[in-house]
Amino acid sequence: MARFRSWYALSISVLAAILLILRRDLKQLQTLSESTKQRQVFEDKMFLHHVRNDGVKSVISQRGRYMIYPRVFSSGIKMKSVEVAIATHSSYYKLRFLQNLVHSWEGPVSVTVFTSNPTKSLLLVTLLRKCSANIRNRVNFHFVVPFFGVSFSKPDSFADSEPNILRLLEQSSERVKQNLICHNLQSLLDSFGGFDNDYNESVEYPVNILRNVAWSNARSNFVVNIDVDLLTSAHGHDFLKSFLHNAKIPRKQAYILPAFELDMRYFSQNKDSFPISKSNLPKLIANNVAKPLYSKVCSECTDCNRYDGWLAGDVNTVKHEDIPGVSCMQYMVLPKSAPKFDERFEQFGYDRLSLVCEILAAGYEMEMLDNVFVTRVGYEDLSRDTLTVGENVFRQFITELTDRYPGGAICRQRIF
Template sequence: MRCSCAQLLICSLVAVLLVLQVIHLIMLSWLDERTTKRQAQNWSDKLHQSLLAKEEKRQSEAKLDSSGQYKVHKNYAISHQQDSLNTENDVTIVTQCSVNHLHHLAQLTEEWDGLISVSVFTTKLQVHIADAAIFTLRECFEKIRTNVAFHIVYPFTFQDINEIQNKRHDIELLDLSCENVLHTITNLNLFMQNYDLSGIPYPNNLLRNVARTGVQSTYIFVIDIDMLPNKHLRTDFLSFLQNSVISEELSDVVYVVPAFELPDNSPRPTTKQELLKQYDNNGVRPFYIELCKKCQFPTDYESWRNLESKHGLGVAYSREWVDPWEPFYISRSDVPFYDEQFKQYGFNRISQVCELHVAGFKFSVLDNAFILHLGYKTKTGFHSSKDEENLKNKFLFRRFKEALLTKYPESSRRC
């Protein structure tokens, strides 16, 4: 009888412990849910307050561009290292994009260990989405917060502060958690592509110029947001500068970085040796080869790939500019700006390269440097109005070249 009572007592104690454990687990789950909700609410409140502050600052600081069509907010968010680094003899990446391409910054900051200046184009109705995306990227990615300076450009229309107050619900519908922010930005249905903005002209050259004016370094590297430089390009280039004796006669030089296209979901080469192996196996190809082979042909890819292997970075050879070469290059930050008349697709980069040629610049190709475009450029990968825009800018380019004759009367060069 005593044994049965002892067993009953033990069973009762076990049952009580099980009940207490269940209650404990329920309480933990409840507390965790409350903590998550509180954190989400705190994040939402912090984001909302940031948006209000940014909008107030933008309305007081944003300026009209020279055409009077766009509002420009320079240094919307500066990099944390912008004022602490000695950037005088450094090189800064200059780039631009619409909001749904900002996710590329996460990978770009992993490959480029220096400063980046990016202009972001948005619309009046979606400027609060740009605010939220930039805020979240800076909160979630230390290298973006540390190294990237943001500038905002949008069409000139007045936006009342109350509009931002009323947009909070729209932002809360987006999953801007650190785990999902890149996916969310990638899938924003704000714009189909950079050049397809529901009738709003995409001012690529204005964006490039705005990003350039946010640079303090002696050198700049203007690339597209979906391109990646090879690993250590910045440090290799800085070493190249230190080891080179550059006379005043050679100061008007731009350093061409050969550009390639990498297929989607392919392993990304980080060194020239890896790149050449994939090149030989048709894993990568010269940039724009399907759309405009002549646009990159003067880079002379065959000579570049057959260079003798060596360590470090140097000039492999120089090439005379010929139409329609539009190389990517590292240059001094005081080279001619981009002509802001060019919008949408066509002749926006080549017009500036053309001016470099007429102004007397020399094009020197670097031996162990390269950049990769993520994905092949194909004829079917463009928006429907691309050919119409290209034709319009072609006529504009003719007038631009005529104007260079007046701007550089002593130059014998033509393009």
């Protein structure tokens, strides 16, 4: 009996040792598998073939988490330098908004696409450029690809629920592509509506990196930093181009763009009447189909803009005399040389407010534009939780401003 117990104990020990070895090997295999998936992004032959043939020089982001490919596609009309351009950003699925933005803004656009599947995004951008002369001629595309936390799927493998626009692109003849896809492009893109998050929870959306890539690659003297799902007001580019070219603008000057949000159904039913002018806004607000951006979810984010006074202002002027003078969530027109977005802010929350604070701390004056504004299609559902994302980083950021600028305490006094 003692010999049996000794043999049994030995067997249990050996079995435990084997299980530990198997567990270790399984973990190593899993790590290798994840590493292979990560590497596959950069073994994406179609995408790499395109960037190599076009001479695109990739760079690594400041914190080493993303690969940046500037000017994957350049605009068809070559411009050495222009007065003002839009700098924006998008995920793969939010590219569906680009046509509307480019329709409202008649100037150049620099857009950064964040993607975990570069070939898939390459195909979609190729389609957008083929179907839209405005996009082909006026938009520069840059790609940002995460190093970690991505899984790779071949561009011809889609989930059953995947919008079928790229499947049509791959399976259709050239004639069918033009007739079926291009003539119905926006309807096909609208099917992306339920797929806004094409990055998983382990990969944050590096919004300020994307903004800076678009900003740095905009060949213009001034940059309009807005999101891709916004529309500019009618003749916004012409107004700004003329004003910025002719006015005597101080070196440290920022211009604020009033921002509104619009009922999605109203926009869909009246799409042909867009973009709109300032004179259209009072009626839309009175009919409850337009309101200041964030007004329902974060009134303090927009109250500082004093929109009542702005709406009552002269529609024939460019600058509004009632300057906000406080920091809040604002879209701005800035000189190309102005301080950029702080890239520690990822996702949304304090990401734009941090730039407003730095602009003020750096001694920039702010004035609100009177006849140029932006509108988001669809009411913003920003949650209070979103507004607390990055709060710790923001507090650290504000502390650093006091060390970097003589006026660095300006936001601490106004916010905390």
